[in-house]
Amino acid sequence: MSFLGSLRQKTPFFDKIAESFTPAISRDEKFKYEYRLPAEENIIDDTNADISFVGAYSKIMAMSRSKTEINQKSPVSYVYSGRLYLTPHFLVFRDAFDQYSCVLVMNLSTIKRVERSPSESHSFALNITLYSGSKISIQFIGLRYRSEQFSHQLKLNLKNNIETAKNLPQFLSTCYSEFIITKNILHQKDLIPPRAGLGQQFKYPGRAELDKEKAKLRLWFEYFKENGQNMAIVKNHMFQKLIRVGLPNRIRGEIWELCSGSIYLRHANSGEYQKILRDNEGKTSQAIDEIEKDLKRSLPEYRAYQSEEGIGRLRNVLTAYSWKNPDVGYCQAMNIVVAGLLIFMTEEQAFWCLTKLCDIYVPGYYSKTMYGTLLDQKVFEAFVEDRLPILWKHIVQNDIQLSVISLPWFLSLFFTSMPLEYAFRIMDIFFLNGAKTLFQVALAVLKVNADDLSSAEEDGTFIAVLKNYFQTLGDSAYPESDDTNRRQITKFQELLVTAFKEFSIISEGMIIQERNKHQKGILQNIETFVKRTQMRQMPKTFNLTDEDLSNIYDIYYQSIETHKISMGTGSSSMSFDVFIQLLSKFCDWCKPSESDENPAFRKQKTDFLKKLFRKWDSNHLGELTLNDVVTGIDNLKSTDLLQLINYFFSLYDTDNDGELHREEVLQVSEGLLFLTEPWKTGRYIDLLTKQSIEDDIAEKLAREKFNEENTTDEIDLPSDVQVDEEKCKIEQSERYLKAASSFLQRSFEYAKSFELAEEIDLINFSDDELDGEAKKKKFNTLKANVALDPTRPKLLDLATFRMIILADETYELFFASTWGSSIHTDQPIENVMKNRPLRSMFDGIIADGRRVAEQVRRRVDSVTTRGSITSVESAGAHTINSGSVLTSSYGSSKEDRFDDLDDFSHEHQEEHEDLLGSSWVEMEMENEGPNSPDRHNLKTVPTRDLDSQGDLIEFEA
Template sequence: MSFFSSLRQKAPFLERIAESFTPTMSRDERFRLQYKLPQEEYILDDTNTDVSFLSPYSSKFNDDKKMYANGKSVAYVFSGKLFLTPHFLVFKDAFDETSCVLILNISTVKRVERSPSQSYAFALLVTLYSGTQILVQFIGLRSRSEQFCEKLKEMLKHNIPNAKRLPEFVESCYSNFLIEKNVLRKHSIAAPKAGLGQHFKYPGQPDVAKEKAKLRLWFEYFKENGCNMAMIQNRTFQKLVRIGIPSRMRGEIWELCSGSMFLRFSNPGEYRKLLDDNRNKTSMAIDEIEKDLKRSLPEYSAYQTAEGIQRLRNVLTAYSWKNPDVGYCQAMNIVCAALLIYMTEEQAFWCLSNLCDIYAPGYYSKTMYGTLLDQRVFEAFVEEKMPVLNDYIVQHDIQLSVISLPWFLSLFYTSMPLEYAVRIMDIFFMNGPRTLFQVALAVLKVNGDDILQADDDGMFIAIVKHYFQTLHESAHPDSEDIKYRQITKFQELLVTAFKEFNVITEDMIVQQRNKYKKTIFENIETFVKKTQIRRMPKTFNLSETEMSNIYDVFYQSIETHKISLGTGSSNMTFEVFVQFLGKFCDWCKPCKSDDDPVYKKQKKNFLRKLFNNWDSAKLGELTINDVVLGLDKMVTPDMLELINYFFSLYDEDNDGQLQKDEVLQMSEGLLLLTTPWKTGKYVDLLTKKAIEDDIADEIVKESHPDQETVDKIELPAGVTIDEDKYKAQQSERYLKAASSFLQRCFEYARPLELDQQVDLLDLSDDEDKSEKDKEQQKKKFAAIVANAALDPTRPTVIDLATFRMVILADETYELFFTTTLRSSIHLEEGADSNGNNQVLKSMFDGIIADGRRVAAQVRRRVDSVATNRSRTESIDTANDQATTVSTATATTRGEDLDDFTADHPEEHEGLLQSSWLDIDEDGDEQHEPRQERKVETMAPSIQERQQDLIEFEA
């Protein structure tokens, strides 16, 4: 074993080969995780060295306080590798990486000098604040060693401010109190602040003699190997942790093993600042914390008092503000309550941070993905290590995860008595999360015979619960050997866990996690999606498929939000909102016009207005519910409802009126929305109808088909369509519609509060007025009204009724609000893997490939001609004949547009698959003749205008 370790030390390339097997984590990340260092640490340099150290309180330390006496070493020498980071010196031995581990904060270094007794080698003598001396003998090229020393010198200078805070910090450590009182004989010093156990006693009934014996062992270890920020961890350290840490020392050893001591030192005052800065603030996490405070370890007396509850509240609240992605999650109160028994508030706060981030990642999150993943890993270990028990569990349909989930989530605190749970935590903080798997497997192993008698989940739970309640009893009460009778069930559990299941390693856990991670995350995402869609507000125009697509694209757009991890904000900012609509809406997709500053500004203004309208909470962010409700309004099939909604976008004060500036903004919004059709990127129904009519007329003119051959008509080969011609016609039509819109808006606008500025009506009953006077009064009134509407000094407004009339007066805009706008929002398509909407085939390919649509138009032409001939024969006069023909032709043309989708829904659906053509997506929807719908829809507006005129002339 030592041979291969030495080989690895001498051949660094072997480490690089090993690193290639875990590409998901960088070298610095693995280094930080192994030694529990803060996130800002990274490896600056590393070198092979031989290290020996000697504590000033050790019996080996001579009177002259020199590590070497008469040229002979009085300290052990360890070979290994020394790493340098911005704030730490880390040494690991080459034998098994556990015989000597030194995690030294550079702030603890008091002096560095060349070793005078090592003239033949390049060596440094490092003296720490406590007096401990460390001799570092470099192995390898001298130039590399000097390079390492230069970087160390630079880091020592940078850490001078931190070194000034060190004396005050070490006074908070109980190990420093032991040394100063019992070695330096400072009897006047007081013990540092500790956890709730200092006043409310520690859990269980500890044997005073054993507690003192353990404390004595730790005291001797501190004298020989240093303490707190400058302690060497070796095999003895691990043994002392396994036999149990003294209650008064437990808080310090926990934060030392977890690395939270380094966080506390590097972030002075942050805990108190979090509480002060967020005092009196409320959040969902704080509300949940308040509900669980009195349910946190209720069996411990401190949590029946205001002091214990307040400490727990402070730590949980501070952490919720520090990590808003997590906030507060179930079972965090249990773990934090256990920490506070042995730690101060600040110690518990930083220990909780590292526990959530390093030891139990994902356990305490919104989706609890870490716990669910480890439950699957645990089941895999049970299947592998205990196949007989696993087969029995599967055969009887016993849900193992239901039983083991609380063990992992609460770290056994709610399963076994506190005095035993903290013993598990001692080893947990030293060995990492594999401890939970080892103990859980040991519980099943020890109770295997009883579990094989269980028939259901209830019996299984009862067996395990009884076992945990009797951990203090003898494991072998019937044994003749007194030594066996003295072994408790808890001791047997520890031996089984850390001897028999010592084969469970961190690498095995990581490998199993990677194996099941994808499946677990997919299950979580599916469950979250179903739950959230079920809780979405009721909509009237969106199908389940469209809701699902909106959900997918919404969270794909928010790259920082991870659904399975439950991290990141789930709300959408304006910038993300623009990208989101670009995946669904034709008029929001990137185009060449984006290079035009004017168009770019118009687009931003309209989208900002849409964003603000959808923002129900007025917080500058959109939730998934806001987006769903907003899109539901945009795709309504009710034309009047969509017109009303578009009007409301600009009527921000909800007074039912739009002034001149708002009308201009609305005109810009319409120009933006119609850009894809104005530029010819897509066509609407009117253009499509014109193309088919032209083709049908051409066929009728050239071939003169009769009723018998019309059904057999097919497009001749080589038929081409002049795209540029129809694009130009459509562009001109949309530009004309925009111009007419503004013209009519200002033509029908009425002066604001005009009745208060001029006497418009003459209500007198003077019958003596002549007709000439009345006529002059009417002309005067008309001039006043006209001038008032055009006078820039007197504001004019249009109301909703007027806006409807203006829209319905234009064939293009009427069709836009009836069909075109709704069909430009492709919610049913979703997004592909690249996040882009699927691009459909060209419209013209569809027309040329399928002549049945044109054949239908030809049939109408033939029917129309036959009808005209029949009517011509039955009419005597030429004038009546012309009138009849004109009426029939107009009716036929009106029906052509409406019957287009009704007669041939399959062709209509096929033609929808186009990039240039953009028509109604509902193949079954029939459009009423424009002439009839216009009269019916405009009726209220015209009646209102007529009523106004009647009142004028009354």
């Protein structure tokens, strides 16, 4: 045996070694990929068996039908040993010798009869008759019960496949192999050839006499007679040899279907292509607009695409696929490939073949980011460096961009690089052997032209050499040879020999291994490029930094798990459920908490987030884009107090009339309860609580420093100061509850009333339930409640809403800083999910002791001046007890704020009392304890209101 022959036999072993370095895939996935089966297929059972196949029109079958002499020697069918597999819709056999001598992929719909073979031995065998009359004998090897188990499962699958089998005759009428058998063997008259590709009408590229079209078609006719056809064909070494020498144009489309497995998809999904076109007729999309631009640029040299017939077919296939696979839609060069398929295929055949191409043969080539093509360019460069080191060194030294040159070869499958008749020969082998064909041919192109390319020192010359080579593929490769046979060898034949002999070592395993090596880097580069591009296209923001935008981008796409940025798959828009997940990652008020177990709170949360979602949905499509989210967050992060209040008001003002009705006011109150829940429950602290804690710490330290002998020394804060966390939580919770209650009361107190056109009984009382007195009593009770009085409708306008919010210190602080600071867009994505515990906040207050130290110094100085520790204690008690009420200027001390009180006269006080009502001061004092010092000294209780500019001011009561 020759060395090459020995090496060829060992090739499967080397493939297995290469596969051992690649990520493991499941047995079913590998099985489906190897035999190009539909995605829903899986191995139900498998067993060892011997199999023999006798074609319906083979010589063996013909002799068995004729009356031959007893002594005449008749042909004997071959028996192959191998493995038999059963899936829901297929029976698959492969031989154990080299896995190429006998491969049978048979659709169960083609089985007409299954019989148990009579045998005197204990062996178990089945005889299967196909629709065409072909016979298959299966001799099971192994335990009998396993054979019977396999047969029983086959029986069940055949029963489940009955409905699909009924459609088989109609499907076979579209296969050209069935037509030539019926016409030339059965001699049926008036047969109409099945509809084929555009070549049937506009002629096929090339010259039929030079390509020996009739001779090739005759060879395939003989092969079909012996080995079956279409859905039940045996593939052997002759099958592969016939493909390598070139397919006849009339059956090229069907063989492409058979090799790619798209014929199985077309059979299983009969009518789906036409249904997609009908259901989406008249619809428009971005993909359709792009398709229209490229239709007339699709193989314009072929006459069919200069007519409306060819353009119409191409439009239908590309449009149907864009609706079937919206993740891909339409991508560059897809029109070129489909145009090539349609020359030999019908629209439906090309549609399903394109599906197989995108999913199996060249995954990622036709995607929004073309990541598959970019990845394979890296793989190709790695092969050139390894197999053509001298040429690669020249390419690197002259900075020639090889990937730019080879990219069109892979993307268009050589359709735009060489004359079509030669590109179709490459496609014949491509559908048989897979993607490795592209690498082998591309390497052979460089190898054959290596001498000329080595003299090219720039990209332009490099491209010119290759372009000239492709245009002369039909010329003699050895025009000056004295050998006549050698002179007849064309450059294309030389290319094929070089590709599939010298580079036959390039295998699927090697390609996968190289793809895995470069995949991470390619995907990261694509993600970086896409992010940079989208960042430039983001809307202008006023409150978000570039770092914020970068973090929002990362969090946004991390939340949409179905969207793969680098692969361009999945919708990049965000649904409401994903929107909630997004906010929960960086908004304190949206993070999961124990309150979520409360149905009332869950309703408040859902209602508010739905309003926010609708507000951000600029296109009113029920989905958010990245720009929608960026704009929405930018509004929430606004540092303009009044602007943020106005924005919150607009969430509930759905009709944009600047007024809220009774139900909308109640919804506003519930929204505020939801937003402030983290602070109401004490999970976080706001600025008022922080200042109260600082004051409390400073007061304790001031007492200690005053009792020391030397009060002028530098004040050192201890690191072990204890804070009463529970007390802080309770005080803060009470303050937020009080704010919510005050908001609702003031809203209906200051809301304006309007008269109904006529008195309407808004509450229906049934006479059967209540008598007259009961009705009157219940109605009077409802009237007594301002919020529920049906005869006095209320409207809350924006100005009044702002006044009520600003009149409450807690809500004013919430809109001024608390809400914005609770949205952590400045944190990287890896840290944004981490909650900050309350204990760490307290520790942070103590650790940053400069402010506390300053307060301690001022208190010590104040106490020293007064000369009485009693006054210190009194001042301290007053500050601690009333601190949460007195604070309105967040950056200054209380002593500084009281200095301004003398500037306001009694007249100003009356004006403010007229505006807010004298009852407010009384209401503030109702919650104070009976022994509170402020209870006995009302002059120290400040009241707040708005001046003409809307800022808070203070005056003495």
